[in-house]
Amino acid sequence: MYVHHDQAVVDRLLALVATGVPKLTIANDLGINVKTVRRWVATDGIRQPRREQCSGTTCRVREAVDRAAYAYLLGMYLGDGHIVHTRRSFRLEIACDPKYPGIIEEAMDAIRGVLPANRVLARVRPHVVMVGVYSNHLPCLFPQHGPGLKHTRSIALEPWQTEIALDELPGPFIRGLIHSDGLPGAQPRPRGERQPVRVPALHVLEPVRRHPWAVRCRL
Numbered sequence: 001m002y003v004h005h006d007q008a009v010v011d012r013l014l015a016l017v018a019t020g021v022p023k024l025t026i027a028n029d030l031g032i033n034v035k036t037v038r039r040w041v042a043t044d045g046i047r048q049p050r051r052e053q054c055s056g057t058t059c060r061v062r063e064a065v066d067r068a069a070y071a072y073l074l075g076m077y078l079g080d081g082h083i084v085h086t087r088r089s090f091r092l093e094i095a096c097d098p099k100y101p102g103i104i105e106e107a108m109d110a111i112r113g114v115l116p117a118n119r120v121l122a123r124v125r126p127h128v129v130m131v132g133v134y135s136n137h138l139p140c141l142f143p144q145h146g147p148g149l150k151h152t153r154s155i156a157l158e159p160w161q162t163e164i165a166l167d168e169l170p171g172p173f174i175r176g177l178i179h180s181d182g183l184p185g186a187q188p189r190p191r192g193e194r195q196p197v198r199v200p201a202l203h204v205l206e207p208v209r210r211h212p213w214a215v216r217c218r219l
Ligand SMILES: [Zn+2]
Pocket: 054, 058, 059, 060, 061, 062, 136, 137, 140, 141
């Protein structure tokens, strides 16, 4: 648990350390946990920024999200995206076909809309462009993140995602699914292939199909 202390206390602590008083003694004298003393000594009293804690129900990034950009990005993520847990953060990666620079641009714009404070990355590889972004809020935004491949896991949309992507903005959502081949039939089956190349968003399609507008459109 992070506890705020006065800068005066921090200064006093550092002055005592400088005169050689043992850290445990200082901790007892100032009524501070010895781990806190050690951390402040290690950082010269500079406080580490408090890491934001998001729960399953509250996330300031999610609450302020550009909903149209999110709906599109969710479609892209369910089709061709994945989230990697790095040592200090999370990275979203969306595999884009370099033949469609317009889609790459649209994916990058959507990420900017969803995480405006974060830098959007585009890594060019021989046959794919990985569009991505680092953020600690990615699991809040895409709770479908979990171990294993998306198309081997059961994928369900959370109620707030259904509200944005199906009730409010099905257009951008379906566009994202189509752009990422998440929708079966969105891409012609290569000659001689018995199965479509990939239909990773199939799990999500059932609730999509059952939604009133999908029934109306005979999706
Ligand atoms: Zn969050």
